[in-house]
Amino acid sequence: xxxxxxxxxxxxxxxxxxxxxxxxxxxxxxxxxxxxxxxxxxxxxxxxxxxxxxxxxxxxxxxxxxxxxxxxxxxxxxxxxxxxxxxxxxxxxxxxxxxxxxxxxxxxxxxxxxxxxxxxxxxxxxxxxxxxxxxxxxxxxxxxxxxxxxxxxxxxxxxxxxxxxxxxxxxxxxxxxxxxxxxxxxxxxx
Amino acid sequence: xxxxxxxxxxxxxxxxxxxxxxxxxxxxxxxxxxxxxxxxxxxxxxxxxxxxxxxxxxxxxxxxxxxxxxxxxxxxxxxxxxxxxxxxxxxxxxxxxxxxxxxxxxxxxxxxxxxxxxxxxxxxxxxxxxxxxxxxxxxxxxxxxxxxxxxxxxxxxxxxxxxxxxxxxxxxxxxxxxxxxxxxxxxxxxxxxxxxxxxxxxxxxxxxxxxxxxxxxxxxxxxxxxxxxxxxxxxxxxxxxxxxxxxxxxxxxxxxxxxxxxxxxxxxxxxxxxxxxxxxxxxxxxxxxxxxxxxxxxxxxxxxxxxxxxxxxxxxx
Numbered sequence: 001x002x003x004x005x006x007x008x009x010x011x012x013x014x015x016x017x018x019x020x021x022x023x024x025x026x027x028x029x030x031x032x033x034x035x036x037x038x039x040x041x042x043x044x045x046x047x048x049x050x051x052x053x054x055x056x057x058x059x060x061x062x063x064x065x066x067x068x069x070x071x072x073x074x075x076x077x078x079x080x081x082x083x084x085x086x087x088x089x090x091x092x093x094x095x096x097x098x099x100x101x102x103x104x105x106x107x108x109x110x111x112x113x114x115x116x117x118x119x120x121x122x123x124x125x126x127x128x129x130x131x132x133x134x135x136x137x138x139x140x141x142x143x144x145x146x147x148x149x150x151x152x153x154x155x156x157x158x159x160x161x162x163x164x165x166x167x168x169x170x171x172x173x174x175x176x177x178x179x180x181x182x183x184x185x186x187x188x189x190x
Numbered sequence: 191x192x193x194x195x196x197x198x199x200x201x202x203x204x205x206x207x208x209x210x211x212x213x214x215x216x217x218x219x220x221x222x223x224x225x226x227x228x229x230x231x232x233x234x235x236x237x238x239x240x241x242x243x244x245x246x247x248x249x250x251x252x253x254x255x256x257x258x259x260x261x262x263x264x265x266x267x268x269x270x271x272x273x274x275x276x277x278x279x280x281x282x283x284x285x286x287x288x289x290x291x292x293x294x295x296x297x298x299x300x301x302x303x304x305x306x307x308x309x310x311x312x313x314x315x316x317x318x319x320x321x322x323x324x325x326x327x328x329x330x331x332x333x334x335x336x337x338x339x340x341x342x343x344x345x346x347x348x349x350x351x352x353x354x355x356x357x358x359x360x361x362x363x364x365x366x367x368x369x370x371x372x373x374x375x376x377x378x379x380x381x382x383x384x385x386x387x388x389x390x391x392x393x394x395x396x397x398x399x400x401x402x403x404x405x406x407x408x409x410x411x412x413x414x415x416x417x418x419x420x421x422x423x424x425x426x427x428x429x430x431x432x433x434x435x436x437x438x439x440x441x442x443x444x445x446x447x448x449x450x451x452x453x454x455x456x457x458x459x460x461x462x463x464x465x466x467x468x469x470x471x472x473x474x475x476x477x478x479x480x481x482x483x484x485x486x487x488x489x490x491x492x493x494x495x496x497x498x499x500x501x502x503x504x505x506x507x
Contacts, residue, residue, distance in 0.1 A: 018217060021210055021211070025204075025206075032203070055209070062217060063215060066218055066223055067218070161302065165301035167301065169304060170305075
């Protein structure tokens with residue numbers, strides 16, 4: 001049974017979880033690590049806080065399972081709930097702490113440069129992780145969120161549109177602007 | 191390895207499943223989410239409908255702001271527009287468009303639509319609905335109903351009446367209640383404030399007199415100086431009161447044509463009126479001002495009416 005469920009897609013597991021509560025555990029298993037990294041990147045760095053946030057995320061996911069529309073990506077839907085929960089968390093704390101990007105800077109820089117045709121926003125490969133993290137912390141929050149989803153979580157534009165509830169065109173525009181702003185911020189570390 | 195990766199998955203999974211069971215947490219029903227979605231679409235529809243209503247009143251009020259006679263109460267067209275535009279309804283319309291945008295954006299797929307489409311559809315449907323409602327006369331009806339039901343609300347009719355009920359400026363709204371002396375061209379008139387006036391109609395054209403005598407509510411332009419007439423207002427032009435229904439543009443155009451005719455014709459009109467009087471009653475005395483000025487080129491009281499002078503394209507001093 002467990003092996004069978006493991007081979008199923010998210011949408012099928014959701015349908016099963018709606019019938020049998022215990023099967024919701026498979027969704028928790030699938031997304032726990034991803035969402036844990038994501039909320040950490042968003043700024044929930046303390047492990048206890050992170051566990052609390054994650055627990056609230058999964059409770060909300062379960063409570064809202066009937067709201068999930070299977071014509072959308074489940075991953076984007078669950079990221080959206082995690083995103084909102086992280087925002088609620090640091091609203092409660094009244095501060096948005098610097099995120100922990102937990103990523104290899106060269107890999108991220110390669111991604112950042114990969115889909116960028118405009119040379120004015122290409123980033124220097126020599127930038128190290130620490131500088132990148134500092135620059136990301138200084139970025140406008142809306143740009144930081146979008147870069148995290150695109151280059152750290154590797155979501156597609158359409159999924160980012162679903163997570164941040166932005167029109168697809170706006171996602172593209174924001175990513176371009178975010179990279180431009182990031183380049184400006186990184187200049188001081190070159 | 192990060193802290194997260196070290197954390198055993200089962201701990202979180204078990205604690206969540208046990209909490210779901212302990213607290214009896216169940217997924218909210220599909221009906222709940224559907225009603226939530228329908229509520230947003232319903233709210234969008236309601237705001238678009240209200241926007242359409244607001245626009246129908248705004249368009250009624252904008253198209254029927256009495257521009258035909260703007261010189262009668264204002265220095266120029268700009269000051270008239272500034273005074274008469276229906277700001278309340280225009281602001282209400284834009285607030286409702288913003289609310290419609292908010293509602294549509296918060297539907298399940300609302301964020302996927304481009305902003306131009308969201309704003310455009312909210313404005314577009316409101317404009318279409320507003321046009322239809324305007325055509326059906328809903329703008330006039332709502333404006334009139336609110337005017338009657340809400341004392342603080344200034345309906346177009348109230349605005350027009352306040353603008354025209356200015357005796358010191360030579361404007362009156364009201365109706366003739368009695369003919370005092372047919373031979374001497376005097377009529378008894380009750381204005382919107384309930385004041386009684388004697389009207390001297392000797393410079394009026396025949397159809398203006400007919401309109402006045404019909405007993406219908408009318409707007410009049412009159413010379414008010416006590417030097418001109420000690421006991422009567424000298425009526426220079428009469429316009430029907432057209433805001434007891436939703437007037438069409440044709441009526442405003444007729445209003446304008448009447449006004450222009452009055453502006454251009456007073457001297458000739460006066461001569462005609464005087465000649466008629468001389469034919470009919472050779473020995474009848476002319477009114478004091480007419481005697482004083484009959485030989486001058488400005489021998490008509492109405493010819494010198496400041497409103498007419500202002501509106502006359504070729505002002506003769």
